[in-house]
Amino acid sequence: MRIAIGADHAGWALKELLKPELLAAGYEVIDVGAHAYDREDDYPDSAAAVARLVAAGQAEKGILACGSGVGASIAANKVKGARACLCHDIYSAVQGVEHDDMNILCLGGAIVGPALARKLVDGFLAARFLPEVRFRRRLEKVLALEEAV
Numbered sequence: 410m411r412i413a414i415g416a417d418h419a420g421w422a423l424k425e426l427l428k429p430e431l432l433a434a435g436y437e438v439i440d441v442g443a444h445a446y447d448r449e450d451d452y453p454d455s456a457a458a459v460a461r462l463v464a465a466g467q468a469e470k471g472i473l474a475c476g477s478g479v480g481a482s483i484a485a486n487k488v489k490g491a492r493a494c495l496c497h498d499i500y501s502a503v504q505g506v507e508h509d510d511m512n513i514l515c516l517g518g519a520i521v522g523p524a525l526a527r528k529l530v531d532g533f534l535a536a537r538f539l540p541e542v543r544f545r546r547r548l549e550k551v552l553a554l555e556e557a558v
Contacts, residue, residue: 413468415455420474420518456484464490478517506536
């Protein structure tokens with residue numbers, strides 16, 4: 410599976426922790442940056458880059474980190490086809506994929522520690538959308554909202 414990953418300065422350390430672990434687990438990783446700590450970088454840049462790769466099908470899933478995860482989530486969701494969600498609990502990281510077809514996991518680098526981040530990423534990447542009628546119906550309604558904008 411190809412994973413796009415990105416972060417601003419506040420999520421950079423978390424991204425740098427997760428990236429080698431993803432590679433070691435056999436995932437192909439597209440790192441859109443930040444490639445070094447830069448206090449002046451902006452979360453919309455990495456969020457847009459990850460969201461565009463996922464929406465275009467160049468990555469199956471994406472992972473974003475900023476300070477709280479909120480800004481990255483807001484920015485990524487501006488890209489048509491991105492379904493980015495802030496998750497700081499395992500239930501949401503898995504259920505967001507299974508029920509809502511979430512394709513980008515957003516994390517707060519100042520909120521979650523390494524152990525929890527690893528579990529969130531593992532759950533997110535292992536989860537698959539459940540093609541039940543009610544979940545498909547709801548996803549179609551979400552996709553229709555994108556078209557109405």
